[in-house]
Structure formats: C-alpha cells, structure tokens
Amino acid sequence: MYLIGEEVDHQQFAIATEAGHALRPDSPVETAADALLRRYAVAETKRRLHQPVFRATVMRAYETRCAVCALRHGELLDAAHIVPDVEEQGLPVVTNGLALCKIHHAAYDTQILGIRPDNVVEIRTDLLDEVDGPMLRHGLVERHGQPLMAVPTKRSEQPSQKLLAIRYERFRAAV
Numbered sequence: 001m002y003l004i005g006e007e008v009d010h011q012q013f014a015i016a017t018e019a020g021h022a023l024r025p026d027s028p029v030e031t032a033a034d035a036l037l038r039r040y041a042v043a044e045t046k047r048r049l050h051q052p053v054f055r056a057t058v059m060r061a062y063e064t065r066c067a068v069c070a071l072r073h074g075e076l077l078d079a080a081h082i083v084p085d086v087e088e089q090g091l092p093v094v095t096n097g098l099a100l101c102k103i104h105h106a107a108y109d110t111q112i113l114g115i116r117p118d119n120v121v122e123i124r125t126d127l128l129d130e131v132d133g134p135m136l137r138h139g140l141v142e143r144h145g146q147p148l149m150a151v152p153t154k155r156s157e158q159p160s161q162k163l164l165a166i167r168y169e170r171f172r173a174a175v
C-alpha cells in the first residue's frame with residue numbers, strides 16, 4: 001500500500017495498492033467493492049503506523065519486562081494485544097497491551113496460556129501433567145496460578161480488566 005495523496009477537505013488520504021490501482025475517495029465511479037477495499041486499506045495503514053508507537057508505549061509501561069516471567073531482554077519481547085488489533089475493540093493502546101516474551105506471546109495467542117481479569121496466569125490443564133524440559137516446567141507449568149510478574153505501576157496503564165475478561169473467556173472456551 002502506498003500513500004499517494006492527502007485530501008485535507010475530506011480529511012482523508014488517497015491510497016494506492018501494490019497492484020498500482022489508485023483508490024481515489026472522490027472517484028465518481030467508486031463501486032461498493034472499491035469502498036470496502038479503501039476502508040480496509042485505510043485500516044491496515046493505520047494499524048501499521050500505530051505499531052511502533054504501541055510497542056514503545058507498552059515497553060516503557062512494563063519497563064521492558066515480560067508480564068508473565070519478567071524477562072528483561074527487549075529483543076525477546078513483543079508488545080502483544082489483549083484483544084487482537086483486527087477487532088473493533090483491539091485498539092493499539094497500552095490498556096489493551098501486554099509486554100510478553102516470544103514464548104509467552106505465542107502461548108497466549110494459541111490459548112496455551114490465559115490471563116484472568118485479576119492478572120493471574122493460567123496454563124491449559126493438559127500441559128500441567130506433561131513431563132518435558134525446563135521451558136515447559138519453569139516457563140509454563142510453574143506460572144499456573146501465579147500473578148503477573150510485571151504490571152505497569154500507573155493504574156491508567158494497567159491492562160483493562162474488561163479486555164482481559166473478553167480474552168480470558170476465549171481461553172476458557174478453548175480448554
């Protein structure tokens with residue numbers, strides 16, 4: 001996607017797709033499909049623009065620590081969304097974010113790990129009886145029933161209980 005022009009009067013931007021089609025908001029022959037594609041293009045561009053700001057905000061709030069295990073290495077940490085950013089409530093704001101290390105981010109996204117609205121971690125029950133190496137034991141099983149290890153000190157930056165509840169319900173539904 002390429003930003004090809006700004007239309008101040010309409011408070012919008014003109015965007016060209018990689019295929020080279022300019023999607024002009026003021027085109028007289030815009031079809032419903034064009035309109036849909038344009039809305040998608042604008043949403044996608046916004047999402048990409050917000051990502052670096054979202055990451056920086058989340059990392060600062062969590063002091064560059066994984067919320068689940070407190071790992072302190074930024075290169076191994078992601079700014080994860082509580083409600084995914086493709087959804088209406090999945091805004092790129094710190095209260096919809098968690099700093100998570102790569103393994104805990106993947107575990108959260110695949111419903112292996114859930115976070116209750118009271119900030120307590122749960123691990124999918126079938127993993128609790130599994131015997132494997134240190135990552136399973138220390139990284140996952142021993143986190144079960146434990147509170148988050150890193151949470152922003154400012155209340156206004158802490159994860160939203162409402163958003164955690166939406167996500168936790170999906171974890172419960174999957175186990």
Ligand SMILES: [Zn+2]
Nearest residue numbers: 066069101104
């Ligand atoms: Zn972690």
